[in-house]
Amino acid sequence: MFINLLSDTVTKPTPGMLQVMWAAEVGDDVFREDPTANALEEKCAALFGHEAALFCPSGTMTNQIALKVHTRPLDEVICDEMSHIFQYEVGGYAFHSGIGVNLLRGKNGILTADLVAAAVKPRQDWLPVSRLVVIENTCNKGGGSIYPIENIRAICSVCRERGMALHLDGARIFNALVETGDTPADIGAEVDSISICLSKGLGAPVGSVLTGSQAFIAEARRVRKVMGGGMRQSGYLAAAGIYALDHHIERLRDDHHLARQLAAALAELPWVTDIRPVQTNIVIFDLAPPLTPAVLLDYLKKNGVIASAFGPQTIRFVMHLDVTAPMVERAVAVLRAVV
Ligand SMILES: *Cc1c(COP(=O)(O)O)cnc(C)c1O
Secondary structure (H helix, E strand, C coil): CCEECCCCCCCCCCHHHHHHHHCCCCCCHHHCCCHHHHHHHHHHHHHHCCCEEEEECCHHHHHHHHHHHHCCCCEEEEEECCCHHHHCCCCHHHHHHCCEEEEECCECCECCHHHHHHHCCCCCCCCCEEEEEEEECCECCCCCECCCHHHHHHHHHHHHHHCCEEEEEECCHHHHHHHHCCCHHHHHCCCCEEEEECCCCCCCCCCEEEEECHHHHHHHHHHHHHCCCCCCCCHHHHHHHHHHHHHCCCCHHHHHHHHHHHHHHHHCCCCEECCCCCCCCEEEEEECCCCCHHHHHHHHHHCCEECEEEECCEEEEECCCCCCHHHHHHHHHHHHCCC
């Protein structure tokens, strides 16, 4: 059996999760007649203190819908250069919304209010309108880095002063919350919309939820439909999401513990450089030449460990629901045997 450290998206539903999926009460969600999808949406909205929510097939879709609803063509979104919306969503901001990006360089993907304030463009006929700020918590490419709530509050103030919306790409928001002790409502109060992935560390097979105001979600529902994301008996999937929220949040701490263990072992190895600070479930580090990701990943695979390159000289390991302590011990033994 492979030890799969490729991503926290690789988890398979647990027996308990499959049981609630099997038993879910469903209907046609395009007509809003799926009671389980409705229950998931209500649960997420209530959790974050927002008015409404929308269940979607993926986190790319929830983010792209948010960009579309918050902006108009010729606007721009301000975000960190490491953002998922910029790096890994196929340039969808331009494709779906006709907007530009104003890229900032924060620290491991974390922006400050000063950086944001300095990036807001004055209103001129020849400039895009700075309409939206997107923050990512935790930041994937930043090594699972956590946004301090003080930064979020200060960025929120800048957005309100300048008439900009603030969207949170909270694909891994619960990884942040179990570490900081902040509540979902603490975060919800500071942002206009949130994208939450159920299919990452929370362990559901499919799905993300977008939260926001009634008016925002009403429009988001239309955009979901035009993107082809209107699902029918989606309650089978929503049931997995509800189960994940009820059972798999607290255990994210275990993933973080294993990530720190793995990072500590890597720090002892001569061919490992620049391990990014490990705050949650992601470990990103560089290889000292002449070792390359291709050679290392091939060796790991032959020894039962799957991972991915995250740059020309960079590797990423991700902990999740299907990674156990003995698996990490085994992976560490394999890593120590690299010559
Ligand atoms: C995974 C992820 C998404 C959405 O990805 P999908 O694979 O489309 O569900 C968005 N933002 C971040 C930070 C992510 O890690």
